[in-house]
Amino acid sequence: MLAFILHYFGLSIAVFLSACGVGIGQGLIGSQTADSSTRQPMGGAQRFTAMIIGLAITETGGILGLVIASILLMGRVGQALSLGCGLAELGIGLVVGVCAAVVGIAAGYMVSAAIAAIGRQPLFGSKILTLMLIVLSFIEAPVIFSFIVALLVNLRNTASISVYSGFYLFGSCLVLALGCIGPIIGQSIFGHNAMRALGNNTHIYSRLFTYALICIAVIETPIIFSLLLAFLFLYGPQSAHATCSGVVVLLSAAIAMGVGALGAGVANGYVAARGCEQIAANESSYGAIFRTTMISVTIIESAAIYSFIIALFLFSKIF
Amino acid sequence: MNFDIFPTSTQILSHIGISHWALGLNLSTIFDTWVALAFLILVVWLVRRSQRRGMNPVSFAAEMYVEYFYDMCKEAFGYADYRHFSFITSLFTFTFLGNVVGIFPFVAETTKDLNTAIVIGLLSFIYVQREKIRVHGWGEFFHEYIKVFHFKPRIIAVILSVVVSILLVPFALLGEFAKVISLSFRLFGNILGGAVLFEVLLLFLRKWQIAFIMIILGSLCGAFILKYLCGATSGRPALNKFFLFLLGSAFAVTGIQAFFCIFEGLIQAYVVTTLTVTYLAVAVGKEEDHVPGVS
Numbered sequence: 001m002l003a004f005i006l007h008y009f010g011l012s013i014a015v016f017l018s019a020c021g022v023g024i025g026q027g028l029i030g031s032q033t034a035d036s037s038t039r040q041p042m043g044g045a046q047r048f049t050a051m052i053i054g055l056a057i058t059e060t061g062g063i064l065g066l067v068i069a070s071i072l073l074m075g076r077v078g079q080a081l082s083l084g085c086g087l088a089e090l091g092i093g094l095v096v097g098v099c100a101a102v103v104g105i106a107a108g109y110m111v112s113a114a115i116a117a118i119g120r121q122p123l124f125g126s127k128i129l130t131l132m133l134i135v136l137s138f139i140e141a142p143v144i145f146s147f148i149v150a151l152l153v154n155l156r157n158t159a160s161i162s163v164y165s166g167f168y169l170f171g172s173c174l175v176l177a178l179g180c181i182g183p184i185i186g187q188s189i190f191g192h193n194a195m196r197a198l199g200n201n202t203h204i205y206s207r208l209f210t211y212a213l214i215c216i217a218v219i220e221t222p223i224i225f226s227l228l229l230a231f232l233f234l235y236g237p238q239s240a241h242a243t244c245s246g247v248v249v250l251l252s253a254a255i256a257m258g259v260g261a262l263g264a265g266v267a268n269g270y271v272a273a274r275g276c277e278q279i280a281a282n283e284s285s286y287g288a289i290f291r292t293t294m295i296s297v298t299i300i301e302s303a304a305i306y307s308f309i310i311a312l313f314l315f316s317k318i319f
Numbered sequence: 320m321n322f323d324i325f326p327t328s329t330q331i332l333s334h335i336g337i338s339h340w341a342l343g344l345n346l347s348t349i350f351d352t353w354v355a356l357a358f359l360i361l362v363v364w365l366v367r368r369s370q371r372r373g374m375n376p377v378s379f380a381a382e383m384y385v386e387y388f389y390d391m392c393k394e395a396f397g398y399a400d401y402r403h404f405s406f407i408t409s410l411f412t413f414t415f416l417g418n419v420v421g422i423f424p425f426v427a428e429t430t431k432d433l434n435t436a437i438v439i440g441l442l443s444f445i446y447v448q449r450e451k452i453r454v455h456g457w458g459e460f461f462h463e464y465i466k467v468f469h470f471k472p473r474i475i476a477v478i479l480s481v482v483v484s485i486l487l488v489p490f491a492l493l494g495e496f497a498k499v500i501s502l503s504f505r506l507f508g509n510i511l512g513g514a515v516l517f518e519v520l521l522l523f524l525r526k527w528q529i530a531f532i533m534i535i536l537g538s539l540c541g542a543f544i545l546k547y548l549c550g551a552t553s554g555r556p557a558l559n560k561f562f563l564f565l566l567g568s569a570f571a572v573t574g575i576q577a578f579f580c581i582f583e584g585l586i587q588a589y590v591v592t593t594l595t596v597t598y599l600a601v602a603v604g605k606e607e608d609h610v611p612g613v614s
Contacts, residue, residue, distance in 0.1 A: 148519060214593075217586040221505060224512035231515050287394045291597045298594055302501035308508060309500070 006086030010093030011072045018065025021101030025058045025108025032112035036119030043122025047115055050129055054111030057136055061100030064147045068096045071154060079159040084166025088157040091173030092150045098177040099146035099184075106188030107139050113192040117199030124202045131198060131209060135191040138216045142180045142223055149176050149230050156234065167247040171254045172233035175311075178258020179226025186219045186269025193273035197280035204279050207286050211279065211293075215272040218297050222261035222304040229257050229311055236315065246318045253314035260307025267300045348432040355416040355429060391592075395600045403599060406446055411592040414439055418510055418584025428580070430510045430587075433503075440503030443595040444495070451602040464491050502594060506587050513583045 033051045037044065072089055114132040118125045153169045161169075194212050198205065233250060275293035279286055328343030369377040388408045396403060417429035417439075429435045452460050464484055470476050 145516075148516075148523075151523075152519065214586065214589065217583070218590060221509060225508050228508060228512045228515060231519065291395070291593075291600070294590075294593050295597055298501065298505075298590070301505070302497060305501045305504045305508070309504060 003081040003083045003086035006083075006090045007072070007076075007081055010086075010090035011069050012093070013090070013097040014065045014072070014093035015069045015097075017097030018062050018100030018104070021104030022058055022062035023104075025104040025106070025111075026055055028105075028108035028112045029054045029058065029115065032115045036115050040119040040122055043118050043125045046122075046125030046129055047118050050111065050115050050118060050125075050132060053129075053133065054107065054114070054136070057140055058104055058107045058111070060140060061104045061143045064143060065096050065100045068092060068147070068150050075154070076159050082160050082162070082166070084161040084163045084169075085157055085159050087163070087166035088153055088161070088169035088173075091170035091177075092153050092157075095146045095173040095177040096150050099142050099180050102181050102184045103139060103143045106184045106191075107136060109188045110135060110139060110191035110195065113195035113199075117195045120199040121202055124198075124205075127202070127205050128195065128198055131205070131212065132191075132195065134209075135187070135194065135212060135216060138220060139184060139187050139191065141220070142176075142184055145223065145227050146176055146180065149173060149227070149234075152234055164243060164247050168233055168250060171247075171250045172230040174251070175233065175254035175258050176226050176230045178255070179222055179229075179261040182262035182265030183219055183221075183223045183268075184265070186265040186267070186272075187216055189266075189269035190215060190219060190272045190276070194276045197276040201280040201283065204283055204286075207283070208276065208279060211275070211290060215268075215275070215293070215297065218294075218301060219265060219268045219272065221301060222265055222308075225304065225308040226257055226261060229253070229308075229315070232315060249314055249318050253311040256307050256314065257311040260311075261304050264301055264304035268297050271296050271300065345432060345434065347427065348429055348435060351420055351426050351429045352417070352435070354423060354426050355413075355420040358420070358423075359412065359416055391596065395596045396603065403450070403596075403603075407592055407596060410439070410443065410595060411588050414506070414591050415584060415588035418506075418588055419581050421514060421580055428510050428514055428584075430506050431514050433507050436503040436507035436510075437499070438503075439506065439591065440499040443502060443591070443598070444499045447595065447598045447602050450599060454603050464488060498598070502591060506591060509583060509587050513580060517580070 029051060033047060036047060072092065076085070111132065114128055117128050121128065149172065153173060157166075157169060190212075194208060198208060233254070271293060275289055278289050282289075328345050330338050330342060331344050332338070332342055366377060366381040369375050370381075385408065388411065389404055392404045392407060414430065417435060419428070420426055421428040421431075430439070448460075464487075
């Protein structure tokens with residue numbers, strides 16, 4: 001009975017969380033487009049392109065949530081599910097739902113700033129569009145990661161796996177779902193402020209481009225760590241003979257990495273965003289701002305690296 | 320798929336009866352490093368050869384590469400310093416080659432091994448400390464760890480400050496080594512993550528449905544590239560389709576790998592280099608030359 005509750009609950013989580021996030025994000029984009037076009041009627045073509053691309057890429061999360069929900073729905077019709085199978089399906093729903101929800105809101109927030117910037121600088125629209133696409137592709141990456149992890153978990157999941165193996169699969173989904181939240185929020189704050197800075201001062205484009213690539217790659221590092229741990233839980237040395245104490249250690253490793261990535265991601269986003277504003281305000285001191293931002297961003301990020309090391313040690317404790 | 324984060328090491332002296340964990344060598348990583356260095360030597364040989372023939376694209380690209388780091392050092396240190404410039408260029412080149420050497424067949428990234436990553440972190444750390452001692456001298460170097468108090472009974476103040484600083488030495492050392500740990504684990508985690516992600520994609524490609532979709536997508540991309548490169552395809556449609564198929568499958572795999580390998584490798588090597596430059600600028604600079612906001 002509990003297995004069926006978990007099964008249907010995971011299925012609904014995958015759909016409703018992703019639909020919620022994508023809806024909010026697309027609402028932000030649409031409302032900002034209306035605002036921007038009443039404020040500055042010029043540059044309509046590029047604004048329209050930015051809106052269409054933003055809506056389409058934001059939609060990806062919703063579509064992947066739908067695909068995962070239908071895979072779960074069609075997959076094991078009429079089979080008696082074990083508790084482990086239900087847990088794994090809850091994990092699949094959680095990882096796709098959470099990632100799609102956060103990414104939807106984040107992408108909408110970032111694209112709305114880009115559309116406002118095009119309204120502010122209508123003759124500079126194509127470059128704003130280029131930077132928006134690059135930042136958007138980085139923001140969108142965790143959805144693809146979560147989809148890959150969900151598919152792999154679904155491949156290993158059978159109707160009659162034990163509770164402990166189910167907890168292993170659940171843990172590998174949990175670490176990615178928790179670890180994605182903070183860095184995506186940070187990336188969206190950074191992208192929002194980068195677009196606003198570019199709207200205020202278009203001369204910084206070439207410098208902001210390098211700055212944005214470096215900063216966004218550094219902000220994304222905790223997601224890569226979480227993904228690495230998720231694969232380690234899935235294909236690690238001893239997921240075959242799982243025990244109760246191993247499950248406790250594994251879940252604690254997952255929570256250590258996931259929650260440790262949260263604060264570091266958001267804080268990095270704030271620091272990098274302030275750096276963008278300062279570059280727009282005072283272009284000549286770009287070198288000093290860049291070095292200061294790099295130092296603070298990497299020192300903040302070492303918090304996530306410490307949680308990654310502790311999670312690795314915890315994982316090696318299992319066997 | 321099965322992967323180990325700590326790869327197995329080979330005991331080199333086991334045939335004469337000596338076996339110790341410190342003598343274990345990871346032979347595959349050493350081989351990969353040698354492949355990267357051989358590639359580097361080949362590139363250097365080509366560049367030297369092309370430089371003798373006057374100005375051409377190869378030597379121009381090499382000069383751009385060197386000049387970029389020269390400007391970076393000049394901006395960070397405020398004056399032309401060839402000493403730091405050579406170390407920083409070498410650090411970037413070695414890290415970048417280690418990150419991207421996985422694009423060669425049968426070779427893995429060297430920084431995927433934790434040992435290489437920690438060595439790169441230690442190299443940067445030791446160089447920064449050495450330069451600090453060279454510029455400021457041993458006295459100022461130790462003065463950072465031993466702060467002498469100033470109050471009237473002088474002897475008691477000195478004894479007290481020595482005791483307090485000995486108590487605080489572990490924390491100071493921890494703070495210094497945290498830099499090494501974060502530098503090396505960032506490199507290690509990012510490169511290993513990219514490599515594992517690529518292996519998972521290969522795992523998917525072995526499933527024929529997904530491989531089919533990828534090859535169709537790749538053939539479309541390949542067809543567009545071919546159209547732009549050659550204008551139009553000519554003659555023998557069957558042969559063309561076969562070539563498109565090959566090109567598409569190659570594009571599908573190498574496109575993903577190129578993104579995850581080269582782009583991520585470039586960014587991470589750049590991050591390592593920039594951090595080393597910044598630590599160096601803070602360590603070498605005088606009190607008033609500090610970067611604003613960084614003490």
